[in-house]
Amino acid sequence: MSQVQEPSLAALARENWTEVTPQALYGKLQTIARNLWWSWKPEVGQLFRDLDPVRWRQLDHNPIALLAEMTAEQVAERASEMAMITRINQAHRRLHDYLTKTDHTWGAREAGVLGSKPVAYFSAEFGMHESVPIYSGGLGILSGDHIKSASGLGIPLIAMGLFYDQGYFKQHLDSEGYQQEEYVNTKVATQPMEPAVGKDGKPIMVSIETRNGALNAKVWLVRVGRVKLYLLDCDVEGNSPQDRELTSRLYGGDTRTRIRQELVLGIGGVKALRALGITPGAYHLNEGHSAFAPLEVIHERMQDDGLSFDDALREVAQQTVFTTHTPVPAGHDRFDAGLIEEHLGPTRDKLGISHDQLMGLGRVEPQNGEETFTMTVIGLKLSRRANAVSSLHGVVSRRMWANLWPWRVEEEVPIGHITNGVHVPTWLALPMRQMYDRYLGVDWQSKMYDPETWQGIYQVDPGELWETHHALKSRCLDFVRRRLSRQCRRRSEDEAHVDAARLALDPAALTIGFARRFATYKRADLFLKRLDDIAELINDTNRPVQFIFAGKAHPADEPGKGFIKKIANLRNDPRFAGRVVFVEDYDMNVARHMIQGVDVWLNNPRRPLEASGTSGMKVVLNGGLNCSILDGWWGEAYNGKNGFSIGNGTQHVDTAITDQRDADHLYEVLRDEVVPLFYDRDADGLPHQWIERMVNSIATLAARFSAHRMVQDYVKLCYLPAAGGLSSEMGMR
Incomplete structure (x- = not known):
């Protein structure tokens, strides 16, 4: 990835902001703000900070909310004062080039078959930036890093999730140190979201039948670099008041709420793909929350191609990748037979299978009427490539689910592993990146997945590395002190406590x-x-x-x-x-x-x-x-x-x-x-x-x-074989 040079002083001096209309400048910033690409480009994010540093911090670094408080004329005036116009034009041009010049990406070279049959990546949460609060923790951050790296590598991938308008909770501790939860409504107008539209240009709505009526959801589009993330939202007319709140909170509510959310994500997500005219080559189910999705794909194949249930299942499973994330038994969603029939009964009717057959798909022992329906089990049964997220987790998962394949020894249970990784540009501090530019070469980010790229760090000056780290440490401690002081004030503690926090x-x-x-x-x-x-x-x-x-x-x-x-x-x-x-x-x-x-x-x-x-x-x-x-x-x-x-x-x-x-x-x-x-x-x-x-x-x-290495592993070991490209033995059965 090429490094963009800061404009020279001479170039800045030549700027005449009156030659750029305020509306045009404002429009360029709006375009940048509405694609989360800016969130892993610190020099681009700095543009918004420079407009108003105080409000930038107060608004949780939300560029759309910040721009909503300013007129085009105010933005143009501030841009002139801060000599920002060249930087804004440059950032806008970089985003355009990033989105359009994809012929030389790793994905273009190595994942060509996915160009016509993209990956559909399902996850219950996506952590992309603090200003888009639809995540709770590690699973969501991993999903966000996955799609960002897919964008950077140029992998044809479509992501599917849910829009939680209250997200996860805001946490405060009371005077006794006890956690208090607060749910805050997210304003759609301040999010980088737009209605997803079909080929007819109309906003997409999906409907999922249950035994007690339909669940309806509208579909939002979020642009994450080159990746399109679609979010289903049940706050629509036609739903009951209770169902309108179904997707309000992440991991909130009871078991019935959970199965209804997962029905919307899985069944509704596949329906949304069809409404968008997208035919995936591979379906990646990131954890069991979306494991109902293959049932709808099976129904599509039966309807479109006249396949029997068994034949459709066999073909859809070949296209499906399942990732399990937890070795903790309580982390696997389980539902009783009544909830399954209530919510999947109409789907079962369309598939032409009995209630016992459906329940058997979610049971380790299909004939055991006492066993509940487990989302991880159906995810494993309806996929032909399954993986854990570290080597040790692979061992634990094979042991945990060995009874699904009683004819195999534990070591041959078909659950492989692809160890997680993190999106380097998102988490790397700018001073460290600048140091890496000097020691690893200016193009190191285009090869960050190659271990050889990082060997130049052995040439770093020890004093420079230590001083860079110490500067970041000081910034961290300043941030923590500000947060501690704010906590004391919110609890109405005396000035002595506030001063101690400082x-x-x-x-x-x-x-x-x-x-x-x-x-x-x-x-x-x-x-x-x-x-x-x-x-x-x-x-x-x-x-x-x-x-x-x-x-x-x-x-x-x-x-x-x-x-x-x-x-x-x-x-x-x-x-x-x-x-x-x-x-x-x-x-x-x-x-x-x-x-x-x-x-x-x-x-x-x-x-x-x-x-x-x-x-x-x-x-x-x-x-x-x-x-x-x-x-x-x-x-x-x-x-x-x-x-x-x-x-x-x-x-x-x-x-x-x-x-x-x-x-x-x-x-x-x-x-x-x-x-x-x-x-x-x-x-x-x-x-x-x-x-x-x-x-x-x-x-x-x-x-x-790195997440780049992780996504490359998924492409080579899972996505390409699933889409009919290269073959792999990882997780095959």
Whole structure:
């Protein structure tokens, strides 16, 4: 990907903004704002920030909302004051070239068959930017990174999801440290959305029949670079008041709400594709939420081509890719027979199968009338390529679902793995990118998936890398202090607490970050088992340590909320005040600041329950080091010199013993490895051995765990074989 040069001072001096009409300039910014391409181009996002830095921050970095508050004349005047006109024209031209000049992309070279038969990628959530709040956590961020990399690689891919007009909840802690949830309506007018239209130019509506009436949904279009993301929305006339709220909240409501949402996503999503005139070559079901989709495709094949149910199932399964993301049993949606008949009865009628046959598709034991219908099971049965999201997760998944193939030994269960990756341009801090431009070559972003690309990092000047990291760390701590001060004011705390928040955290101290969903198996409270010992580390005068925590617990997860309360209330203990902090309302913005600024990223799930974990991959890009249980991605990433490991990759049969043993290992690795290495400085204050680990981490992990590599794996191992291109044995059966 070519690097765009900033306009020269001479060019800026020649600008005469009166030669560009305010309306034309405003229109160009609107065009840029309505394609999320800008969100992974920091120099383009800076255009909107420069228009009004204060409102930019207050509006959650939403360019459409910002432009709505300004007239074309105000934008033109500000652009003239800031010498922005050339930059705006340049960004507009770059977006146009990006969208139209696709002949030389990796996808054009390697995935040609998908050009006429694109991939249809289904996911219940998409995390693309904090200003588009239709995500909750890791699954959504992974989906967003997947489609961004598909865009960058030029992969013909269409994405399908749901529009949640209240999204996931906003999180606040009360004076007792207890999580409170607030749902806020998202204004469609401030989102990069437009009605999706069919070939007749009319907005698309889909209708899904159930035993108690139809569910209707309109379809929105969101442009994510070269990828089109379609979102189904049930807030339409014709639906009951209850159904109009069906897609309001992500992961809200009861089991009946969940199955109705998944019916809209799966069945409705396929109907939307047909209304759009799109015939996919491959269907990728990202987790079980969309696993009803193949049933509608089977119906289409029976209707269009006269196939029997069995023959249609066989052909559709050949086109279907299924990715499972969780080794936790509670993470797999299960529905009773009554809910299935109520919602899939009309589909079953069209397929010409019995209720028992339909239920059998979602059961491990088809004839077991006591077994519920499981979305992961039907996803596995209706696909011919299935994968977990890390090597260890593949082992766990084959063991978990081995009973589906009782005639096979566990090692031959047809569930492979494609380890997750992260979208490098989204998560890479601009100062780090500028340093990579110098050491990796200006075209390194076009080859970020190639390990050889990153070897130039071994030539980096240690002082430059350390100073770049320290600047990002200072920015992170400033951000956290602002958030802590705001939290104190919202709780109406006195000025002493506000002042303490402003002074929290020491830029010179070893800073450890922990941010993720507060599910109990992720053990955010593990360090509390050695609290007195951790307190000694924190308060060491010569080698202090500090922690930044963030994350949300599901509204129904009381134990997870208890973890948050315990950690947040450490601020009331003099030993931890200003050294252990909790940042409210974890989102992509909080994540960006933390992963770009902390020294160490902590991850201590109960092995082997972390399917992958992508937050630590983002830290790698920005020079931070991982300290993690050998679970998920870290189990295949750690080489002894690119971070730190907690334990040796084993677990006791008694979880209480495992937890205590891991807490001991965590404390010991901090005390004996992490802290001494961080504070071992030369005369210039540089921790050379620490910097060597930073360099080794980047060189060995950045390419392997990039979303570009991940999407290429999906193309070669799954999409092309599914669409009738190359063959592969991964996940075949």
